[in-house]
Amino acid sequence: MNPAAIIVSEVSAAYGSKKALDGVSLAVPAGAHFALLGPNGAGKTTLVSILSTLRRPDGGSAQVAGADVVKRPTEARRSIGVVFQDSSLDDRLTAWENLEFHGLVYGMAPKPRRMMIEQVLELVELGDWTHEVVRSFSGGMRRRLEIARALLHEPKILFLDEPTVGLDAQTRQHIWHYLGRLRQERNLTVLTTTHYIEEVEDADIVCIIDGGKIIAEGSPQALKSQHGKRWLHLTPQDAETLALIQSRFPEAQALGSTALAVPADKDDQVDALLAEFRDRLLEVRFQQPTLESVFLSLTGKELRDRADGQRDADKAAGRRGGRR
Template sequence: MPAAISVENLFASYDGKTVLNDVSFSIPRGASFALLGPNGAGKTTLVSILCTLRLPDRGTARISDFDVVRQPTKARETIGVVFQDSSLDDRLSAWENLEFHGLVHGLAPRLRRQRAEDVLALVELTEWSDEIVRSFSGGMRRRLEIARALMHQPTILFLDEPTVGLDPQTRQRIWSYLERLRREQHLTVLTTTHYIEEVESADQVCIIDHGQIIVQGTPADLKAAHGSRWLHVVPRDEATATEIAARYPQVQRLGTALALPVPDDAMADAFLATYRTRLEEIRFQEPTLESVFLSLTGRELRDRADGQRDAQRNAGRRGGQR
Protein backbone atom coordinates (compact mmCIF):
# COMPACT_ATOMS: atom_id res chain seq x y z
CA MET A 1 0.00 0.00 0.00
CA PRO A 2 1.15 3.57 -0.63
CA ALA A 3 2.43 5.49 2.38
CA ALA A 4 -0.07 7.69 4.21
CA ILE A 5 2.31 10.66 3.77
CA SER A 6 5.28 10.82 1.41
CA VAL A 7 7.60 13.83 1.12
CA GLU A 8 10.50 14.00 -1.34
CA ASN A 9 13.11 16.73 -1.70
CA LEU A 10 10.83 19.48 -0.45
CA PHE A 11 12.03 23.10 -0.51
CA ALA A 12 10.23 26.24 0.69
CA SER A 13 11.26 29.82 1.39
CA TYR A 14 9.92 33.13 2.68
CA ASP A 15 11.28 36.45 1.40
CA GLY A 16 14.34 34.73 -0.03
CA LYS A 17 15.11 32.83 3.19
CA THR A 18 15.09 29.03 2.99
CA VAL A 19 12.61 27.54 5.48
CA LEU A 20 12.62 23.94 4.27
CA ASN A 21 15.80 22.55 2.75
CA ASP A 22 15.55 19.22 0.89
CA VAL A 23 13.14 17.54 3.32
CA SER A 24 12.23 13.89 2.68
CA PHE A 25 10.39 11.30 4.78
CA SER A 26 7.62 8.73 4.59
CA ILE A 27 4.91 7.78 7.10
CA PRO A 28 3.22 4.35 6.91
CA ARG A 29 -0.55 4.10 7.23
CA GLY A 30 -1.75 3.86 10.80
CA ALA A 31 1.51 5.18 12.27
CA SER A 32 1.99 7.77 14.98
CA PHE A 33 4.59 10.28 13.75
CA ALA A 34 6.00 13.09 15.89
CA LEU A 35 7.64 16.15 14.34
CA LEU A 36 9.87 17.92 16.85
CA GLY A 37 11.74 21.18 16.40
CA PRO A 38 12.22 24.62 17.96
CA ASN A 39 10.27 27.67 16.83
CA GLY A 40 11.42 28.63 13.36
CA ALA A 41 12.61 25.12 12.48
CA GLY A 42 10.14 24.80 9.60
CA LYS A 43 7.46 22.63 11.24
CA THR A 44 4.56 24.99 10.57
CA THR A 45 5.57 25.51 6.95
CA LEU A 46 5.87 21.77 6.41
CA VAL A 47 2.47 21.05 7.96
CA SER A 48 0.92 23.90 5.94
CA ILE A 49 2.19 22.32 2.72
CA LEU A 50 0.93 18.88 3.72
CA CYS A 51 -2.49 20.39 4.54
CA THR A 52 -2.54 22.10 1.11
CA LEU A 53 -2.53 25.58 2.69
CA ARG A 54 0.59 26.70 0.85
CA LEU A 55 2.70 25.57 -2.09
CA PRO A 56 6.28 24.31 -1.92
CA ASP A 57 8.96 25.91 -4.03
CA ARG A 58 10.24 22.52 -5.20
CA GLY A 59 9.78 18.87 -4.43
CA THR A 60 6.73 16.68 -3.98
CA ALA A 61 4.37 15.77 -1.15
CA ARG A 62 1.66 13.15 -1.36
CA ILE A 63 -1.22 12.59 1.06
CA SER A 64 -2.95 9.20 0.71
CA ASP A 65 -1.15 9.03 -2.66
CA PHE A 66 -2.67 12.35 -3.82
CA ASP A 67 -0.24 15.08 -4.87
CA VAL A 68 -0.89 18.11 -2.67
CA VAL A 69 -0.15 20.52 -5.54
CA ARG A 70 -1.95 18.78 -8.41
CA GLN A 71 -4.75 17.12 -6.41
CA PRO A 72 -5.35 19.36 -3.37
CA THR A 73 -9.10 18.71 -3.16
CA LYS A 74 -8.63 14.94 -3.11
CA ALA A 75 -5.88 15.28 -0.50
CA ARG A 76 -8.07 17.46 1.75
CA GLU A 77 -10.84 14.87 1.74
CA THR A 78 -8.56 12.41 3.53
CA ILE A 79 -7.21 14.67 6.29
CA GLY A 80 -8.42 16.21 9.53
CA VAL A 81 -6.58 19.13 11.11
CA VAL A 82 -6.42 20.45 14.67
CA PHE A 83 -4.66 23.81 14.52
CA GLN A 84 -2.63 25.27 17.37
CA ASP A 85 -4.91 28.32 17.52
CA SER A 86 -8.61 27.66 17.95
CA SER A 87 -10.69 28.00 14.77
CA LEU A 88 -14.09 27.21 16.28
CA ASP A 89 -16.95 29.69 15.89
CA ASP A 90 -17.58 30.52 19.54
CA ARG A 91 -20.93 32.14 18.73
CA LEU A 92 -22.34 28.75 17.75
CA SER A 93 -23.08 25.68 19.85
CA ALA A 94 -20.89 22.58 19.78
CA TRP A 95 -23.48 20.81 17.64
CA GLU A 96 -23.70 23.73 15.18
CA ASN A 97 -19.92 23.78 14.75
CA LEU A 98 -20.00 20.09 13.85
CA GLU A 99 -23.04 20.54 11.61
CA PHE A 100 -21.31 23.29 9.64
CA HIS A 101 -18.17 21.17 9.21
CA GLY A 102 -20.30 18.28 7.95
CA LEU A 103 -22.01 20.57 5.43
CA VAL A 104 -18.64 21.80 4.13
CA HIS A 105 -17.61 18.18 3.52
CA GLY A 106 -20.90 17.33 1.82
CA LEU A 107 -22.15 14.80 4.36
CA ALA A 108 -25.81 13.79 3.95
CA PRO A 109 -28.17 14.91 6.79
CA ARG A 110 -28.55 11.48 8.38
CA LEU A 111 -24.79 10.83 8.24
CA ARG A 112 -24.04 14.33 9.66
CA ARG A 113 -26.26 13.62 12.67
CA GLN A 114 -24.77 10.18 13.26
CA ARG A 115 -21.19 11.43 12.94
CA ALA A 116 -21.84 14.38 15.27
CA GLU A 117 -23.31 12.05 17.88
CA ASP A 118 -20.37 9.66 17.53
CA VAL A 119 -17.58 12.22 17.83
CA LEU A 120 -19.25 14.10 20.71
CA ALA A 121 -19.52 10.82 22.59
CA LEU A 122 -15.87 10.06 21.84
CA VAL A 123 -14.66 13.30 23.43
CA GLU A 124 -17.25 13.21 26.23
CA LEU A 125 -19.12 16.36 25.21
CA THR A 126 -22.57 14.92 24.49
CA GLU A 127 -24.26 16.70 27.39
CA TRP A 128 -22.81 20.04 26.22
CA SER A 129 -23.79 19.65 22.56
CA ASP A 130 -26.27 22.56 22.67
CA GLU A 131 -24.07 24.88 24.74
CA ILE A 132 -22.50 27.93 23.10
CA VAL A 133 -18.76 27.36 22.59
CA ARG A 134 -17.96 30.76 24.10
CA SER A 135 -18.80 29.25 27.52
CA PHE A 136 -16.38 26.32 27.08
CA SER A 137 -13.10 25.94 28.93
CA GLY A 138 -9.85 25.57 26.99
CA GLY A 139 -9.91 21.81 27.43
CA MET A 140 -13.48 21.50 26.18
CA ARG A 141 -12.70 23.61 23.11
CA ARG A 142 -9.72 21.46 22.25
CA ARG A 143 -11.78 18.28 22.60
CA LEU A 144 -14.45 19.79 20.34
CA GLU A 145 -11.82 20.68 17.75
CA ILE A 146 -10.66 17.09 17.71
CA ALA A 147 -14.28 15.97 17.31
CA ARG A 148 -14.77 18.38 14.42
CA ALA A 149 -11.59 17.19 12.68
CA LEU A 150 -12.96 13.63 12.81
CA MET A 151 -16.46 14.43 11.50
CA HIS A 152 -15.76 13.39 7.90
CA GLN A 153 -13.81 10.26 8.95
CA PRO A 154 -10.35 11.24 7.71
CA THR A 155 -7.60 8.64 7.42
CA ILE A 156 -4.89 11.11 8.45
CA LEU A 157 -5.00 13.53 11.38
CA PHE A 158 -2.67 16.53 11.75
CA LEU A 159 -2.23 17.88 15.29
CA ASP A 160 -0.33 21.16 15.68
CA GLU A 161 0.52 21.59 19.38
CA PRO A 162 -2.78 19.89 20.32
CA THR A 163 -2.44 20.12 24.11
CA VAL A 164 -0.69 23.46 24.64
CA GLY A 165 -2.26 25.43 27.49
CA LEU A 166 -4.08 22.41 28.93
CA ASP A 167 -3.68 20.86 32.36
CA PRO A 168 -2.01 17.41 32.62
CA GLN A 169 -5.30 15.57 33.20
CA THR A 170 -6.92 17.00 30.07
CA ARG A 171 -3.77 16.35 28.05
CA GLN A 172 -3.82 12.71 29.12
CA ARG A 173 -7.51 12.40 28.26
CA ILE A 174 -6.95 13.79 24.75
CA TRP A 175 -4.10 11.37 24.06
CA SER A 176 -6.25 8.47 25.24
CA TYR A 177 -8.93 9.48 22.67
CA LEU A 178 -6.34 9.59 19.92
CA GLU A 179 -4.77 6.26 20.84
CA ARG A 180 -8.20 4.65 20.83
CA LEU A 181 -8.85 6.03 17.34
CA ARG A 182 -5.55 4.71 16.06
CA ARG A 183 -6.34 1.24 17.37
CA GLU A 184 -9.94 1.12 16.17
CA GLN A 185 -9.75 3.02 12.88
CA HIS A 186 -6.11 2.62 11.80
CA LEU A 187 -5.80 6.41 11.80
CA THR A 188 -2.44 7.96 10.85
CA VAL A 189 -1.47 10.77 13.25
CA LEU A 190 1.18 13.45 12.67
CA THR A 191 1.87 15.58 15.74
CA THR A 192 3.98 18.65 16.42
CA THR A 193 4.48 19.35 20.10
CA HIS A 194 6.68 20.98 22.74
CA TYR A 195 5.78 18.28 25.25
CA ILE A 196 8.32 15.64 24.28
CA GLU A 197 7.10 13.19 26.91
CA GLU A 198 3.79 13.00 25.03
CA VAL A 199 5.43 11.37 22.02
CA GLU A 200 7.69 8.88 23.83
CA SER A 201 5.36 6.15 22.55
CA ALA A 202 5.23 7.40 18.94
CA ASP A 203 6.15 4.93 16.21
CA GLN A 204 8.52 7.43 14.60
CA VAL A 205 10.09 10.68 15.78
CA CYS A 206 11.54 13.21 13.35
CA ILE A 207 13.70 16.09 14.60
CA ILE A 208 13.87 19.12 12.30
CA ASP A 209 16.00 22.23 12.79
CA HIS A 210 16.85 25.14 10.47
CA GLY A 211 14.63 23.60 7.80
CA GLN A 212 16.48 20.28 7.65
CA ILE A 213 15.74 16.86 9.10
CA ILE A 214 18.50 16.05 11.57
CA VAL A 215 17.44 12.54 12.50
CA GLN A 216 14.45 10.19 12.32
CA GLY A 217 13.70 6.87 13.98
CA THR A 218 11.87 5.10 16.76
CA PRO A 219 12.21 6.68 20.23
CA ALA A 220 14.22 3.66 21.42
CA ASP A 221 16.61 3.82 18.47
CA LEU A 222 17.13 7.58 18.84
CA LYS A 223 17.85 7.29 22.56
CA ALA A 224 20.29 4.44 21.95
CA ALA A 225 22.13 6.29 19.18
CA HIS A 226 22.03 9.90 20.38
CA GLY A 227 20.79 9.95 23.96
CA SER A 228 23.17 10.94 26.70
CA ARG A 229 23.13 11.06 30.44
CA TRP A 230 23.18 14.71 31.43
CA LEU A 231 24.04 16.54 34.61
CA HIS A 232 21.96 19.71 35.08
CA VAL A 233 23.29 22.24 37.59
CA VAL A 234 22.50 25.79 38.68
CA PRO A 235 25.68 27.64 39.79
CA ARG A 236 25.45 30.00 42.77
CA ASP A 237 27.07 32.82 40.80
CA GLU A 238 28.14 33.82 37.31
CA ALA A 239 31.83 33.34 38.14
CA THR A 240 31.18 29.65 38.78
CA ALA A 241 29.14 29.35 35.59
CA THR A 242 31.93 30.95 33.56
CA GLU A 243 34.53 28.68 35.12
CA ILE A 244 32.52 25.53 34.40
CA ALA A 245 31.88 26.62 30.80
CA ALA A 246 35.60 27.20 30.27
CA ARG A 247 36.57 23.86 31.81
CA TYR A 248 33.92 21.80 30.02
CA PRO A 249 33.58 22.93 26.37
CA GLN A 250 30.52 20.71 25.79
CA VAL A 251 28.44 22.47 28.42
CA GLN A 252 25.05 23.80 27.28
CA ARG A 253 23.60 26.99 28.81
CA LEU A 254 19.86 26.69 29.57
CA GLY A 255 18.92 30.02 31.11
CA THR A 256 20.48 30.08 34.57
CA ALA A 257 21.24 26.35 34.41
CA LEU A 258 24.09 24.45 32.80
CA ALA A 259 23.85 20.98 31.25
CA LEU A 260 26.88 18.74 30.90
CA PRO A 261 26.98 15.37 29.10
CA VAL A 262 28.11 12.63 31.48
CA PRO A 263 30.08 9.89 29.68
CA ASP A 264 30.76 7.93 32.89
CA ASP A 265 30.48 8.03 36.67
CA ALA A 266 34.12 9.08 37.07
CA MET A 267 33.44 12.36 35.26
CA ALA A 268 30.39 13.07 37.42
CA ASP A 269 32.26 12.25 40.62
CA ALA A 270 35.17 14.53 39.69
CA PHE A 271 32.85 17.39 38.73
CA LEU A 272 30.83 17.20 41.94
CA ALA A 273 33.94 16.92 44.09
CA THR A 274 35.09 20.24 42.64
CA TYR A 275 31.84 22.21 42.41
CA ARG A 276 29.20 20.70 44.74
CA THR A 277 29.45 23.49 47.32
CA ARG A 278 29.17 26.15 44.62
CA LEU A 279 25.91 24.85 43.14
CA GLU A 280 22.31 25.66 44.08
CA GLU A 281 20.75 22.73 42.24
CA ILE A 282 21.97 19.36 40.95
CA ARG A 283 20.03 16.73 39.01
CA PHE A 284 20.81 13.89 36.63
CA GLN A 285 18.82 13.18 33.47
CA GLU A 286 18.88 9.68 31.99
CA PRO A 287 18.63 9.30 28.18
CA THR A 288 15.27 10.60 26.95
CA LEU A 289 13.98 12.17 23.77
CA GLU A 290 14.63 15.49 25.50
CA SER A 291 18.30 14.57 25.89
CA VAL A 292 18.40 13.41 22.26
CA PHE A 293 17.06 16.79 21.20
CA LEU A 294 19.55 18.58 23.46
CA SER A 295 22.46 16.53 22.12
CA LEU A 296 21.56 17.20 18.50
CA THR A 297 20.50 20.86 18.66
CA GLY A 298 22.23 22.22 21.76
CA ARG A 299 19.02 23.44 23.40
CA GLU A 300 15.91 22.21 25.14
CA LEU A 301 12.73 22.18 23.08
CA ARG A 302 10.39 23.45 25.80
CA ASP A 303 12.68 26.39 26.60
CA ARG A 304 11.90 27.70 23.11
CA ALA A 305 8.21 28.18 23.90
CA ASP A 306 7.35 31.81 23.34
CA GLY A 307 5.40 34.25 25.47
CA GLN A 308 2.21 33.48 23.58
CA ARG A 309 2.32 29.87 24.74
CA ASP A 310 2.91 30.98 28.31
CA ALA A 311 -0.09 33.26 28.04
CA GLN A 312 -2.18 30.42 26.64
CA ARG A 313 -1.23 28.17 29.53
CA ASN A 314 -2.14 30.85 32.05
CA ALA A 315 -5.44 31.49 30.29
CA GLY A 316 -6.18 27.78 30.36
CA ARG A 317 -5.55 27.65 34.10
CA ARG A 318 -7.77 30.68 34.73
CA GLY A 319 -10.55 29.27 32.56
CA GLY A 320 -10.43 25.87 34.24
CA GLN A 321 -10.63 22.49 32.53
CA ARG A 322 -13.91 20.57 32.51
Protein backbone atom coordinates (compact mmCIF):
# COMPACT_ATOMS: atom_id res chain seq x y z
CA MET A 1 0.00 0.00 0.00
CA ASN A 2 1.32 3.44 -0.94
CA PRO A 3 1.79 6.05 1.81
CA ALA A 4 -1.19 8.28 2.48
CA ALA A 5 -1.52 11.36 0.27
CA ILE A 6 -4.49 12.61 2.29
CA ILE A 7 -5.11 12.10 6.02
CA VAL A 8 -8.30 13.29 7.70
CA SER A 9 -8.65 12.86 11.45
CA GLU A 10 -11.91 13.46 13.36
CA VAL A 11 -12.85 16.46 11.21
CA SER A 12 -16.07 18.24 12.09
CA ALA A 13 -17.77 21.27 10.53
CA ALA A 14 -21.12 22.99 10.96
CA TYR A 15 -23.18 25.74 9.40
CA GLY A 16 -24.93 27.30 12.35
CA SER A 17 -26.69 24.51 14.20
CA LYS A 18 -26.50 22.10 11.25
CA LYS A 19 -23.61 19.64 11.28
CA ALA A 20 -22.04 19.15 7.87
CA LEU A 21 -19.26 16.80 9.03
CA ASP A 22 -19.34 14.80 12.22
CA GLY A 23 -15.96 13.34 13.22
CA VAL A 24 -14.87 12.22 9.74
CA SER A 25 -11.61 10.24 9.50
CA LEU A 26 -10.09 8.73 6.37
CA ALA A 27 -6.81 8.09 4.58
CA VAL A 28 -6.21 8.13 0.82
CA PRO A 29 -3.15 6.24 -0.52
CA ALA A 30 -0.93 8.08 -2.99
CA GLY A 31 -1.91 7.34 -6.58
CA ALA A 32 -5.38 6.08 -5.65
CA HIS A 33 -8.75 7.05 -7.08
CA PHE A 34 -10.81 7.70 -3.94
CA ALA A 35 -14.51 8.40 -4.39
CA LEU A 36 -16.86 10.07 -1.92
CA LEU A 37 -20.35 8.82 -2.68
CA GLY A 38 -23.44 10.28 -1.06
CA PRO A 39 -26.59 12.32 -1.58
CA ASN A 40 -26.82 16.10 -1.71
CA GLY A 41 -26.12 17.55 1.73
CA ALA A 42 -24.02 14.58 2.88
CA GLY A 43 -20.95 16.74 3.57
CA LYS A 44 -18.89 15.93 0.47
CA THR A 45 -18.36 19.50 -0.74
CA THR A 46 -17.61 20.72 2.79
CA LEU A 47 -14.85 18.12 3.11
CA VAL A 48 -13.34 19.11 -0.24
CA SER A 49 -13.46 22.77 0.83
CA ILE A 50 -11.50 21.91 3.98
CA LEU A 51 -8.94 19.80 2.12
CA SER A 52 -8.41 22.56 -0.45
CA THR A 53 -7.88 25.13 2.37
CA LEU A 54 -11.00 27.15 1.52
CA ARG A 55 -12.64 26.43 4.87
CA ARG A 56 -11.20 25.75 8.29
CA PRO A 57 -12.55 22.70 10.09
CA ASP A 58 -14.37 23.35 13.36
CA GLY A 59 -12.55 20.39 14.87
CA GLY A 60 -10.02 17.73 13.96
CA SER A 61 -7.16 17.98 11.48
CA ALA A 62 -6.36 17.24 7.84
CA GLN A 63 -3.18 16.87 5.80
CA VAL A 64 -2.61 16.84 2.03
CA ALA A 65 0.77 15.72 0.69
CA GLY A 66 2.14 15.96 4.24
CA ALA A 67 1.06 19.59 4.81
CA ASP A 68 -1.49 20.51 7.47
CA VAL A 69 -4.28 22.43 5.70
CA VAL A 70 -4.65 24.89 8.60
CA LYS A 71 -1.05 25.32 9.76
CA ARG A 72 0.63 25.20 6.31
CA PRO A 73 -2.08 26.17 3.80
CA THR A 74 0.27 27.68 1.19
CA GLU A 75 2.33 24.50 1.03
CA ALA A 76 -0.84 22.43 0.83
CA ARG A 77 -2.21 24.51 -2.06
CA ARG A 78 0.92 23.96 -4.14
CA SER A 79 0.33 20.21 -4.00
CA ILE A 80 -3.30 20.23 -5.09
CA GLY A 81 -5.43 21.00 -8.11
CA VAL A 82 -9.16 21.62 -7.70
CA VAL A 83 -12.10 21.39 -10.08
CA PHE A 84 -15.04 22.98 -8.33
CA GLN A 85 -18.68 22.02 -8.76
CA ASP A 86 -19.47 25.49 -10.13
CA SER A 87 -17.38 26.94 -12.94
CA SER A 88 -14.73 29.46 -11.89
CA LEU A 89 -13.34 30.33 -15.31
CA ASP A 90 -13.25 33.92 -16.57
CA ASP A 91 -15.42 33.62 -19.67
CA ARG A 92 -14.21 36.98 -20.99
CA LEU A 93 -10.72 35.54 -21.49
CA THR A 94 -9.47 32.95 -23.96
CA ALA A 95 -8.54 29.42 -22.95
CA TRP A 96 -4.85 30.37 -23.08
CA GLU A 97 -5.37 33.50 -20.99
CA ASN A 98 -7.23 31.57 -18.29
CA LEU A 99 -4.35 29.12 -18.04
CA GLU A 100 -1.72 31.86 -18.28
CA PHE A 101 -3.26 33.66 -15.31
CA HIS A 102 -3.31 30.44 -13.29
CA GLY A 103 0.35 29.79 -14.09
CA LEU A 104 1.30 33.31 -12.99
CA VAL A 105 -0.55 32.87 -9.69
CA TYR A 106 1.46 29.71 -9.05
CA GLY A 107 4.74 31.46 -9.94
CA MET A 108 5.55 29.26 -12.92
CA ALA A 109 8.49 30.48 -15.02
CA PRO A 110 7.61 31.64 -18.58
CA LYS A 111 9.08 28.77 -20.61
CA PRO A 112 7.73 25.83 -18.52
CA ARG A 113 4.44 27.70 -18.19
CA ARG A 114 4.03 27.93 -21.97
CA MET A 115 5.03 24.31 -22.41
CA MET A 116 2.56 23.09 -19.79
CA ILE A 117 -0.28 25.20 -21.20
CA GLU A 118 0.23 23.62 -24.62
CA GLN A 119 0.49 20.17 -23.06
CA VAL A 120 -2.68 20.31 -20.92
CA LEU A 121 -4.73 21.88 -23.74
CA GLU A 122 -3.76 19.00 -26.02
CA LEU A 123 -4.49 16.52 -23.24
CA VAL A 124 -8.10 17.67 -22.98
CA GLU A 125 -8.42 18.09 -26.76
CA LEU A 126 -8.77 21.87 -26.73
CA GLY A 127 -5.66 22.65 -28.75
CA ASP A 128 -7.76 23.97 -31.64
CA TRP A 129 -9.57 26.38 -29.29
CA THR A 130 -6.53 27.88 -27.59
CA HIS A 131 -7.32 31.49 -28.51
CA GLU A 132 -11.11 31.29 -28.44
CA VAL A 133 -13.01 33.27 -25.79
CA VAL A 134 -14.38 30.90 -23.14
CA ARG A 135 -17.92 32.33 -23.27
CA SER A 136 -18.25 30.63 -26.66
CA PHE A 137 -17.45 27.19 -25.15
CA SER A 138 -20.00 24.48 -24.45
CA GLY A 139 -20.41 23.13 -20.91
CA GLY A 140 -18.25 20.13 -21.73
CA MET A 141 -15.45 22.29 -23.16
CA ARG A 142 -15.47 24.52 -20.09
CA ARG A 143 -15.21 21.53 -17.76
CA ARG A 144 -12.30 20.15 -19.75
CA LEU A 145 -10.57 23.54 -19.57
CA GLU A 146 -11.05 23.58 -15.80
CA ILE A 147 -9.41 20.17 -15.56
CA ALA A 148 -6.53 21.46 -17.71
CA ARG A 149 -6.14 24.46 -15.39
CA ALA A 150 -6.15 22.27 -12.27
CA LEU A 151 -3.36 20.14 -13.77
CA LEU A 152 -1.21 23.02 -15.08
CA HIS A 153 1.09 23.34 -12.06
CA GLU A 154 1.55 19.54 -11.89
CA PRO A 155 -0.16 18.86 -8.55
CA LYS A 156 0.25 15.61 -6.65
CA ILE A 157 -3.43 15.50 -5.71
CA LEU A 158 -6.52 16.41 -7.73
CA PHE A 159 -9.85 17.22 -6.08
CA LEU A 160 -12.93 16.90 -8.27
CA ASP A 161 -16.17 18.12 -6.72
CA GLU A 162 -19.03 16.80 -8.86
CA PRO A 163 -16.87 17.30 -11.97
CA THR A 164 -19.35 16.02 -14.53
CA VAL A 165 -22.64 17.48 -13.31
CA GLY A 166 -24.77 18.61 -16.23
CA LEU A 167 -22.58 17.00 -18.88
CA ASP A 168 -23.71 14.43 -21.41
CA ALA A 169 -22.61 10.81 -21.01
CA GLN A 170 -20.06 10.98 -23.85
CA THR A 171 -18.29 14.01 -22.35
CA ARG A 172 -18.27 12.38 -18.90
CA GLN A 173 -16.63 9.33 -20.45
CA HIS A 174 -13.95 11.46 -22.13
CA ILE A 175 -13.14 13.25 -18.88
CA TRP A 176 -12.62 10.00 -16.99
CA HIS A 177 -10.44 8.77 -19.86
CA TYR A 178 -8.14 11.82 -19.47
CA LEU A 179 -7.94 11.30 -15.72
CA GLY A 180 -7.14 7.61 -16.11
CA ARG A 181 -4.22 8.47 -18.38
CA LEU A 182 -2.90 11.02 -15.90
CA ARG A 183 -3.05 8.65 -12.97
CA GLN A 184 -0.94 6.17 -14.89
CA GLU A 185 1.56 8.73 -16.16
CA ARG A 186 1.99 10.85 -13.02
CA ASN A 187 0.89 8.65 -10.10
CA LEU A 188 -1.75 11.32 -9.53
CA THR A 189 -4.02 10.93 -6.50
CA VAL A 190 -7.65 11.70 -7.35
CA LEU A 191 -10.38 12.40 -4.82
CA THR A 192 -13.77 12.85 -6.41
CA THR A 193 -17.28 13.48 -5.17
CA THR A 194 -20.10 12.37 -7.40
CA HIS A 195 -23.75 11.39 -7.67
CA TYR A 196 -23.12 9.15 -10.67
CA ILE A 197 -22.84 5.53 -9.52
CA GLU A 198 -21.16 4.42 -12.74
CA GLU A 199 -18.31 6.88 -12.16
CA VAL A 200 -17.17 5.16 -8.97
CA GLU A 201 -17.41 1.54 -10.14
CA ASP A 202 -13.72 1.67 -11.17
CA ALA A 203 -12.51 3.60 -8.11
CA ASP A 204 -9.89 1.99 -5.89
CA ILE A 205 -11.77 3.00 -2.75
CA VAL A 206 -15.37 4.13 -2.34
CA CYS A 207 -16.31 5.99 0.83
CA ILE A 208 -20.06 6.23 1.46
CA ILE A 209 -20.98 9.35 3.42
CA ASP A 210 -24.39 10.37 4.69
CA GLY A 211 -25.43 12.99 7.21
CA GLY A 212 -21.82 14.10 7.68
CA LYS A 213 -20.65 10.63 8.76
CA ILE A 214 -18.76 7.88 6.97
CA ILE A 215 -20.89 4.76 7.07
CA ALA A 216 -18.84 2.39 4.91
CA GLU A 217 -15.56 2.28 3.02
CA GLY A 218 -13.83 -0.21 0.76
CA SER A 219 -13.40 -1.29 -2.84
CA PRO A 220 -16.61 -1.38 -4.89
CA GLN A 221 -16.55 -5.18 -4.95
CA ALA A 222 -15.92 -5.46 -1.22
CA LEU A 223 -18.80 -3.12 -0.44
CA LYS A 224 -21.15 -5.10 -2.68
CA SER A 225 -20.07 -8.37 -1.05
CA GLN A 226 -20.41 -7.08 2.50
CA HIS A 227 -23.47 -4.84 2.28
CA GLY A 228 -25.15 -5.38 -1.07
CA LYS A 229 -28.52 -7.06 -1.28
CA ARG A 230 -30.67 -8.42 -4.05
CA TRP A 231 -33.80 -6.29 -4.24
CA LEU A 232 -37.15 -6.64 -5.92
CA HIS A 233 -38.33 -3.24 -7.19
CA LEU A 234 -42.11 -2.95 -7.41
CA THR A 235 -44.48 -0.30 -8.71
CA PRO A 236 -48.00 -1.11 -7.41
CA GLN A 237 -51.01 -0.01 -9.42
CA ASP A 238 -52.45 2.07 -6.58
CA ALA A 239 -51.77 3.43 -3.09
CA GLU A 240 -53.87 0.70 -1.47
CA THR A 241 -51.69 -2.06 -2.94
CA LEU A 242 -48.53 -0.19 -1.95
CA ALA A 243 -49.74 0.12 1.66
CA LEU A 244 -50.72 -3.55 1.77
CA ILE A 245 -47.29 -4.72 0.55
CA GLN A 246 -45.61 -2.46 3.10
CA SER A 247 -47.72 -3.98 5.88
CA ARG A 248 -46.82 -7.52 4.75
CA PHE A 249 -43.14 -6.72 4.27
CA PRO A 250 -42.07 -4.16 6.91
CA GLU A 251 -38.45 -4.37 5.70
CA ALA A 252 -39.50 -2.92 2.32
CA GLN A 253 -37.97 0.47 1.48
CA ALA A 254 -39.96 3.27 -0.15
CA LEU A 255 -38.65 4.50 -3.51
CA GLY A 256 -40.33 7.85 -3.82
CA SER A 257 -44.08 7.86 -3.21
CA THR A 258 -45.20 5.18 -5.69
CA ALA A 259 -42.64 2.36 -5.63
CA LEU A 260 -41.00 -0.06 -3.21
CA ALA A 261 -37.83 -2.10 -2.90
CA VAL A 262 -38.31 -5.44 -1.15
CA PRO A 263 -35.32 -7.58 -0.08
CA ALA A 264 -35.19 -10.56 -2.47
CA ASP A 265 -32.70 -12.83 -0.73
CA LYS A 266 -35.36 -15.44 0.06
CA ASP A 267 -36.83 -17.03 -3.06
CA ASP A 268 -39.88 -18.46 -1.31
CA GLN A 269 -40.80 -15.01 0.04
CA VAL A 270 -40.43 -13.44 -3.42
CA ASP A 271 -42.52 -16.21 -5.00
CA ALA A 272 -45.28 -15.71 -2.45
CA LEU A 273 -45.30 -11.93 -2.98
CA LEU A 274 -45.49 -12.21 -6.77
CA ALA A 275 -48.16 -14.89 -6.62
CA GLU A 276 -50.36 -12.71 -4.42
CA PHE A 277 -49.82 -9.31 -6.07
CA ARG A 278 -48.83 -10.08 -9.67
CA ASP A 279 -52.05 -8.66 -11.16
CA ARG A 280 -51.77 -5.48 -9.10
CA LEU A 281 -48.24 -4.48 -10.12
CA LEU A 282 -47.37 -2.11 -12.96
CA GLU A 283 -43.64 -2.92 -12.95
CA VAL A 284 -41.45 -5.62 -11.44
CA ARG A 285 -37.68 -5.86 -11.74
CA PHE A 286 -34.84 -7.47 -9.85
CA GLN A 287 -31.73 -5.52 -8.87
CA GLN A 288 -28.56 -7.44 -8.21
CA PRO A 289 -26.13 -6.10 -5.58
CA THR A 290 -24.83 -2.70 -6.72
CA LEU A 291 -23.38 0.34 -5.00
CA GLU A 292 -26.90 1.77 -5.19
CA SER A 293 -28.22 -1.24 -3.29
CA VAL A 294 -25.33 -0.94 -0.83
CA PHE A 295 -26.43 2.60 -0.04
CA LEU A 296 -30.05 1.49 0.28
CA SER A 297 -29.09 -1.35 2.62
CA LEU A 298 -26.91 0.85 4.83
CA THR A 299 -29.15 3.91 5.09
CA GLY A 300 -32.64 2.65 4.37
CA LYS A 301 -33.07 5.20 1.60
CA GLU A 302 -32.37 5.58 -2.07
CA LEU A 303 -29.31 7.46 -3.30
CA ARG A 304 -30.79 10.17 -5.49
CA ASP A 305 -28.41 10.50 -8.42
CA ARG A 306 -29.48 14.05 -9.08
CA ALA A 307 -31.47 16.75 -7.40
CA ASP A 308 -34.30 18.20 -9.49
CA GLY A 309 -32.19 21.09 -10.75
CA GLN A 310 -29.35 18.75 -11.60
CA ARG A 311 -31.67 16.49 -13.60
CA ASP A 312 -32.86 19.52 -15.53
CA ALA A 313 -29.25 20.47 -16.28
CA ASP A 314 -28.53 16.94 -17.52
CA LYS A 315 -31.55 17.05 -19.81
CA ALA A 316 -30.51 20.43 -21.16
CA ALA A 317 -26.98 19.13 -21.79
CA GLY A 318 -28.41 16.18 -23.64
CA ARG A 319 -30.52 18.44 -25.86
CA ARG A 320 -27.70 20.83 -26.75
CA GLY A 321 -25.96 20.21 -30.01
CA GLY A 322 -22.75 21.66 -31.32
CA ARG A 323 -19.43 21.54 -29.53
CA ARG A 324 -18.64 18.88 -26.96
